Amino acid sequence: MKNLLLSFAILFMVGQSFGQQYISYYGTVVEQCSQTNVTNDLTEFQALGLKKRGTTALQNTLTWLENKYLSYGYTASQIEEQSYTNSGYTCKNLIVTKVGTVYPNTYVIVCGHYDSTGGTGTNDNGSGVACILETARLLQNIPTEYSIKFINFSGEEDGLLGSQSYVTNRVNNTNPKMNIRLVLNLDEVGGVAGMTNDTITCERDTNNNPSTNNAQSSIMTNELITCVGLYSPLNTYLSYAYASDYMSFQSNNEIITGLFETNETTHKHTNTDLLIYMDPVYNYNVAKATIGATMHFAVAATSLESSTFENENQVSFYPSPAMDTLHINLGTLTDTQYLFSLIDLQGKVVLQKQINNAQLIETVTLENITKGMYLAILETSSKRITKKIMIE
Numbered sequence: 001m002k003n004l005l006l007s008f009a010i011l012f013m014v015g016q017s018f019g020q021q022y023i024s025y026y027g028t029v030v031e032q033c034s035q036t037n038v039t040n041d042l043t044e045f046q047a048l049g050l051k052k053r054g055t056t057a058l059q060n061t062l063t064w065l066e067n068k069y070l071s072y073g074y075t076a077s078q079i080e081e082q083s084y085t086n087s088g089y090t091c092k093n094l095i096v097t098k099v100g101t102v103y104p105n106t107y108v109i110v111c112g113h114y115d116s117t118g119g120t121g122t123n124d125n126g127s128g129v130a131c132i133l134e135t136a137r138l139l140q141n142i143p144t145e146y147s148i149k150f151i152n153f154s155g156e157e158d159g160l161l162g163s164q165s166y167v168t169n170r171v172n173n174t175n176p177k178m179n180i181r182l183v184l185n186l187d188e189v190g191g192v193a194g195m196t197n198d199t200i201t202c203e204r205d206t207n208n209n210p211s212t213n214n215a216q217s218s219i220m221t222n223e224l225i226t227c228v229g230l231y232s233p234l235n236t237y238l239s240y241a242y243a244s245d246y247m248s249f250q251s252n253n254e255i256i257t258g259l260f261e262t263n264e265t266t267h268k269h270t271n272t273d274l275l276i277y278m279d280p281v282y283n284y285n286v287a288k289a290t291i292g293a294t295m296h297f298a299v300a301a302t303s304l305e306s307s308t309f310e311n312e313n314q315v316s317f318y319p320s321p322a323m324d325t326l327h328i329n330l331g332t333l334t335d336t337q338y339l340f341s342l343i344d345l346q347g348k349v350v351l352q353k354q355i356n357n358a359q360l361i362e363t364v365t366l367e368n369i370t371k372g373m374y375l376a377i378l379e380t381s382s383k384r385i386t387k388k389i390m391i392e
Contacts, residue, residue: 037137131189234285259286321392
């Protein structure tokens with residue numbers, strides 16, 4: 001949701017590398033982005049109607065999104081509904097978490113809102129939703145060093161209420177506070193029918209309240225610009241961040257960047273914000289840029305050798321070395337009952353715990369466990385996953 005003109009912007013040459021190089025495997029994944037999926041998602045999003053607080057359409061869109069993520073292979077334990085109150089109505093954000101292999105407690109957030117005002121919001125912001133969905137679909141089975149949260153916010157059109165609630169009740173209400181590497185926001189990236197839509201605006205933090213992370217935001221946005229050039233046919237235009245969900249994170253002193261259409265629609269917030277006034281090929285190209293950028297920022301694997309990651313259902317135990325506690329990531333296992341065991345090098349079981357109704361992340365204490373190398377075992381009714389861990 002934006003109404004200001006993109007003034008004081010700087011045109012950047014595509015291809016500024018800042019040390020970045022094209023990664024062929026990333027390119028292979030990006031080329032699996034589907035124009036058919038993007039167009040179908042826009043069509044289905046539009047058919048759901050006006051997605052305003054208190055409407056059945058808003059709840060139906062939430063359900064539609066959940067079913068999309070489930071169809072990609074994400075499990076119920078990876079999907080969270082976060083509720084908050086908006087003008088007396090209960091509204092929900094949808095958060096899908098993919099745990100990283102090296103830095104599981106540090107997150108790249110890829111986000112955009114799914115509510116609308118005045119009409120169906122097919123561009124504002126079905127276009128951003130379509131990009132997030134394609135990115136989540138293609139990265140589901142690809143290991144990334146950093147964890148990723150794909151977040152669909154409601155309440156953006158009411159004043160960023162959904163993202164503000166998430167920052168207050170999730171980001172700042174964890175102990176320790178959630179560690180965010182970057183927030184990449186997508187809002188209104190559908191282009192304008194009948195125009196030459198060959199440029200995407202990349203947005204950086206220029207706000208003075210606070211200004212602490214402005215320099216880092218500029219660095220990340222320059223990397224985003226490079227990713228656009230490497231993994232899509234689009235040119236880039238550098239501007240400033242404002243009036244969308246990343247600003248809730250910006251005011252919390254997080255590092256932000258974003259994508260926004262350069263040819264700005266005149267149909268936003270009206271009943272003519274429809275697919276016929278958009279450019280779905282442009283939306284598809286923005287999705288490609290988003291996929292490449294997310295792989296870059298989350299540090300995705302650089303080859304097809306991810307069979308072990310897939311065969312082990314993305315289950316992980318961290319940190320390793322561990323000290324007082326060990327976290328168990330359920331990954332994509334759908335069985336939420338499992339037995340967790342620690343076995344020492346002599347084959348003795350030193351810790352065993354039955355977990356029922358498991359969440360995505362469960363924590364076990366390591367009281368009285370001697371330092372050394374152990375075998376961590378997770379057993380369900382049909383799976384047995386074993387990994388070596390170090391306890392210090």
